[in-house]
Amino acid sequence: MQEREGHRRTIRPESWLVSAGRERRPGAPLNVPPVPASNFILGDRREYARDDATPTWEALEEIVGGLEGGDAVAFASGMAAIAAVFDQVLAGSVVALPDDCYQGVAGLAEAGQAKKRWTVTRIAVDDTDAWIRACEYADLIWLESPSNPLLVVADVEAICAAPRKPGAILAVDNTFATPLNQRPLELGADVSVQSATKFIGGHSDLLAGVATTKDPELRVALRKARELAGATPGTLEAFLAVRGARTMALRLERAQQTAGILAARLEGHPQVTKTRYPGLVSHPTHEVARRQLRGFGTIISFDVRGGVEAADAVCAHVGLIQHATSLGAAESTMERRAAIPGQEHLPPSMLRLSVGIEDPDDLWTDLDQALRRTAPESSVASAPQAHHG
Numbered sequence: 001m002q003e004r005e006g007h008r009r010t011i012r013p014e015s016w017l018v019s020a021g022r023e024r025r026p027g028a029p030l031n032v033p034p035v036p037a038s039n040f041i042l043g044d045r046r047e048y049a050r051d052d053a054t055p056t057w058e059a060l061e062e063i064v065g066g067l068e069g070g071d072a073v074a075f076a077s078g079m080a081a082i083a084a085v086f087d088q089v090l091a092g093s094v095v096a097l098p099d100d101c102y103q104g105v106a107g108l109a110e111a112g113q114a115k116k117r118w119t120v121t122r123i124a125v126d127d128t129d130a131w132i133r134a135c136e137y138a139d140l141i142w143l144e145s146p147s148n149p150l151l152v153v154a155d156v157e158a159i160c161a162a163p164r165k166p167g168a169i170l171a172v173d174n175t176f177a178t179p180l181n182q183r184p185l186e187l188g189a190d191v192s193v194q195s196a197t198k199f200i201g202g203h204s205d206l207l208a209g210v211a212t213t214k215d216p217e218l219r220v221a222l223r224k225a226r227e228l229a230g231a232t233p234g235t236l237e238a239f240l241a242v243r244g245a246r247t248m249a250l251r252l253e254r255a256q257q258t259a260g261i262l263a264a265r266l267e268g269h270p271q272v273t274k275t276r277y278p279g280l281v282s283h284p285t286h287e288v289a290r291r292q293l294r295g296f297g298t299i300i301s302f303d304v305r306g307g308v309e310a311a312d313a314v315c316a317h318v319g320l321i322q323h324a325t326s327l328g329a330a331e332s333t334m335e336r337r338a339a340i341p342g343q344e345h346l347p348p349s350m351l352r353l354s355v356g357i358e359d360p361d362d363l364w365t366d367l368d369q370a371l372r373r374t375a376p377e378s379s380v381a382s383a384p385q386a387h388h389g
């Protein structure tokens, strides 16, 4: 890493994504290749890959670090990065966690509480006053914004500006926003984490995670946690993540534009009772989103009229949209989140749609025909037929 210390982003994020993490030496491969090596010939800084990194995952760290505005530490998955942050929490601490957040993070926090390592306090994502109070007593303040899957936007800037208990860590799960839409370190967070499995990889073909911080001590601690847990990214995964990152800005821009179109149409659809998307004026945290995010993202959550059966039928009848979990990929994916064990607290008929880069009208046609099947007999045929005369 020392060699890259002077390497800081001076160009726009879109250009950085394409150009960072490459060797400049004449004759070097244009793309840093996967380096399948556990160990290296002694005498240089690299000895063993778990401790000293491979060139491939250092390229990923350079790219993400430049985007987030700090030093990045790459991990085997988003959860591995998150676990390394939780590993910093000392016994007897208080962890403040959003009431809506990635299920794996909630699981990790609850498991730690069950082992009496810390106590967890859950706070509503948009209850800024409660978060500000938590900054006074919590040792780990964990924000996720926009939240998964309810897409509530936290006032990250206001919470980061609040006085913090000495030694406390304020972390932001930046996966839904991506570093292109939000830079938590600039807003005052100590660490920003990404599931690179999602938008950075962007093709549903890898698991990887990244934690980025400006704090040199925290960076060393995260690297140590990675080393001791063996939570290192695979070289092929790092290679694929770097390749995905090259087109990330284009993919996000396209999918985000489409998400805005689909969210507006879903909001007006007779078979949809509620649409959650931070870009909608009707969204309860739309104003914070406008102020804080460069774009509103690619995820939409909407409730289907007719309950669980109708929602499952929509999932069964989409064709272009894949009935699959996860998000942030080239292809659109959709699932009913309350169907997942442990997620029964979510609205039962809510579908989470991750919008991909397909044609917006093709996506709408797919969604609309699946939604119409759930309508009562009388209204099924009439509306579309009338338009096509």
Ligand SMILES: *Cc1c(COP(=O)(O)O)cnc(C)c1O
Residues within 6 Å of the ligand: 077, 078, 079, 080, 102, 104, 144, 148, 173, 175, 176, 195, 196, 197, 198, 207, 208, 209
């Ligand atoms: C997917 C996801 C994670 C976990 O990342 P993995 O790469 O699957 O381990 C964490 N936070 C959010 C918001 C996610 O969407």
